[in-house]
Amino acid sequence: MTSDDTQHEDPPSASLLALADAHGIATSYHSFFGDLVTPPAATLRAVLGAMGVATFTPAQVEASLEETRTSPWRDLVPPSLILREGEEREVPVHVADGHDAVLVLHLEDGSTRDVALAGDEPESRDVDGVAHWRLRATLPADLPLGWHELRATQRARSGEGAQAREARTILAITPDSLAVPGLREAYGERAWGLMAQLYSVRSRASWGIGDFADLGDLADIAGSRGADFLLINPIHAAEVTGRIEPSPYLPATRRYVSPLYIRPEDVREAAYLPSAQRALLEWGLEGVSASNTDPSRIDRDAAWEAKKAALEVLFRAPRSAGRQRAYESFVRGEGRALADFALWCALEEHYDGGPRPAEVDDVGSAQVAQLRTELAERVEFYSWLQWVADEQLGAAQEAGHRAGMRIGVMHDLAVGVHPSGADSWSMRRMFAPGMSVGAPPDMYNQQGQDWSQPPWRPDALVRSGYAPLRDMIRGLLRHAGALRIDHIIGFFRLWWIPSGKGAGEGTYVRYDHEAMIGVLALEAQRAGAVVIGEDLGNVEPWVRDYLSSRGVLGTSVLWFEYDGDRPTPPEHYRRLLLATVNTHDLPPTAGYLAGKHVDLRDRLNLLTEPVEQVRAAADAERETMLGLLRERGLIGQHPTERETVEALHRYLAASDSVLLGVALVDAVGESRAQNQPGTNTEYPNWQIPLADSAGNAVLLEDLAQVSRFASLTSAVDDELRRRADERG
Structure with missing residues (x-):
């Protein structure tokens, strides 16, 4: 929709435009297709309303505009200031x-x-x-x-x-620029690591789903192969009752982790259980362990049902005085945030999908205070689960370091949270009511995208001193050496969509990126961690330059890097970058080379062009890439799939990018996509177990003996070492 179209529909007044601009709301923007778009007045009024600004009548608009100018004068001093070191303000x-x-x-x-x-x-x-x-x-x-x-x-x-x-x-x-002395060596020599969907990586001891014990074992295996990091999917906590949301990018909270990833037997008290109670754990494991070798689909609900019963037993087991003190110290350190999250879990369990009084929706209500007392034991159970998960995450990070990893676990931060989740409930005033986050129309999604996630209010972040952002980053980096920020442009602006409107009927809302990136840099430097911002797609060049200047790495996917109609040579990639051959929104490289992304989108009726045309374009893209590999002598005339996958990674290693990511699915020959954008129930998104080219489940105990895994990891490690030697 162009500006002419929208202005005929609902032209905003000059005062409304001024009011929107004063609150960081875009009154015009360039679309993906290059058109200058002016959002209609209805959109601007809805977004302003979500910020608590009245705009129902022209008189209210004028009054709100005057209040916006006066409001800073009501503060004796600003509520928060986020400054750079060395800055006089x-x-x-x-x-x-x-x-x-x-x-x-x-x-x-x-x-x-x-x-x-x-x-x-x-x-x-x-x-x-x-x-x-x-x-x-x-x-x-x-x-x-x-x-x-x-x-x-x-x-x-x-x-x-x-x-x-x-x-x-x-x-x-x-920090003016994120600088982590302990990782300067990694920057100088470059580093590579594995990328894995943790839930999909199982062992014979798993409860039907990959867990923190599997994470430690995978880190050990990867470290022994020369990897310096292990990037995993977001492990934020999801639902605790009913059907668990499969997408790790639509969590209940971003502050706490999912207890679904706990390994019950690794809780210390498990070793001291009486035989009858120990048998309960063994029976629970027997009920789900058979699915470890099922390559078809991960069943989170079955895994959680079995684990929860086992964890109930362990929660009631006596703890030593030292263990009890450690637990109590953890709870004190987390404070009200953990208490509220655990209470949300207990309330979900208490009402179990049934009707609940409206007063329960208010975390500060008298009824919630009463329930906090009545459900105290269940609140403690869910608090205890976070302590156990924190311990096991710490053990996984230690396993990576023991294996020689310089960075270790790399967490992934989702863009937002579920509208009915713990964060939306406990921090309601931080979120804009009646709004969801998404993306405007582009060539892949011509109607735009609605991610069903409520956005943070920029003014509430300022009033809070960015405490929710600070605490979230701090928690994620407690047992990690790096953090990937999904859709980091959200630290600069987000596409807000009013409830009831189409995804294309929203507009951008600006955030104070200087403050948000500053908080991110401060917490990362204190944790000694690397930060990577996923900056793919429609991102202005100045944003990438700004992030680089603050020491935040960008991302690059081989198949998306083009200079005109030709792939960008890897020698032209940015240095401060995590470079990868593929991404979780595409099939693994074997599947991409075979055109399975076209077949899947055709089968799911997601194509907007004739399938023959799309397939021809995919074939041309593949042949262009194969031609480049031949020009460099990386493959012969008739390479095998395995040779091509390894050649693509050697090709990518020709860049100067400081980090190189290798997808675990590429190392075992998997061809199925983990996620198909634009689908919900039509495809088993985020539920595909790790399997090989023959469709057989790959378990951790067997990974080191998988010839493709050994070959690809050796190829990448050898190539980076060779290039480092050449540079002296």
């Missing part, structure tokens, strides 16, 4: 007439500094009938990295008309 201080202000910096290390107000002539503004003055204070440029607090006190010069008040600014000093 002026801070506005709004003081009622007849009052002075005193500012003190409270640094993270417990020390304090007084902050003087500037002597410049202040501005003034009437706020609710009272004159206010805008004074200015300058924060010094030598503040240390960390989370600090600026405390301001307004004091009357005389007792008459006193309006004494206090306010606090959350102040974060963040």
Whole structure:
């Protein structure tokens, strides 16, 4: 839809446009197809309404516009400031007439500094009938990295008309550019790693689904082959009752992990169970272990039912005094966030899909407070599960380091959360009501995409000092050496879609990327971690340049890298990059070479062009790539599938990209896609177990003996070593 089309439909007024722009809402944007689009007034009003801004009448628009200009003056000091190290910043201080202000910096290390107000002539503004003055204070440029607090006190010069008040600014000093000394060597020498869907990677001891014990074993195997990292799918927690959402990118929370990945036998108390209770664990495992060799589909619901029963037994088992103290320390450290998440789990279990009082939807209601007491034992159970999961994640990361990995586990952060999940419930004020996140129309999805995820409100993030983002990143990096951010453009802007509207009827909403990337960099540097931003698709070049300047790596997929109508030579790839041959939204390389992505989309009626035309384009793409491989002497005239897969990875290694990812599915000959975009129940997305080219399940115990695995990992490791030797 072009701007002319939308303006005829519902032209926004100048005041509405100004109001939307003041709240970071795009009043025009260029579509994927190059058209300049102006969102209709209905869209702008809906998005503003989700931010709590009234726009029903022209008078309300004018009043809201005036309130938007006045609102900052109501704050004695800004609610939060996210600055770069070495940056000197002026801070506005709004003081009622007849009052002075005193500012003190409270640094993270417990020390304090007084902050003087500037002597410049202040501005003034009437706020609710009272004159206010805008004074200015300058924060010094030598503040240390960390989370600090600026405390301001307004004091009357005389007792008459006193309006004494206090306010606090959350102040974060963040790295100018993410630099992790322990990984400089990895950057200099480059590094490669495996990429795997953890749920799909099973062993003979698994409960029908890959788990944290399997993660540790896979890290050990990969490390022994020379890999420095292991990228896995998001392991955020999902539902605890009913059908578990298969997509790891639509979780209930991004703060906590799924207990579905716990290995019950690895809980220490399992070793001391009486024989009768030990038998309960063994019976539970017997009920699902047979599915470990089933290559057709992962059954999360069956696995969770069996594991939950076993974990109930272990939860009730006595813990030593030391173990109990460790658990209690974990709970204290997590605070209210864990208590609310565990309560959400208990409530889901309590109501079990049935009707519930409306008051239960409010985490702060009296009824929820009462249920928190009534369900205390179940709340503790779900808190305990997070402690156990945290321990097992830590053990997996240690296994990778013991095997020689310099980075270790690389987590994946989903874009958002389920609209009915734990985060949406416990942090309701952080989310925009009646909105979902998605993507505008493009050549692949001509109607746009609606991901059914509520967006964070930018103003709520500022008011919170970006605490939800900080705590989420901090938790994910506690036992990891790297973090991949899915759709990192969401740190800059997100496509908001009003409820009831089509995916193409939304608009972009801006976020303070300087603040959000700053928080990300600070937490990553403290954790000694690498950060990768998935920046595929319609991303402006300046965004990629900005991320590189902050030390955040980008991503590149071989099949998507084109310079005009020719594949981009890998020598032209960016250096700060995670480069891969494929991605989880495509079939494994064997399937892609065979055109299975075309066959699948045709079978599911997802093609918008004749299948013959799409297949011809795919064949031409493959032949072009094979021609490039032959030009470099990487394959002969009639290569096998295995030779071609290895050649593609050797070809990719010719780049200077610091990280190279190898999909585990490519290393075993799997050809089935893990996910087919544009589908829900039509395809078993995120439910495909790891299997070989013959369709047989591949278990961890057998992986080291899989000839394709040994050959591909050796090819990549040898190629990177050879190129490093050539560069000296």
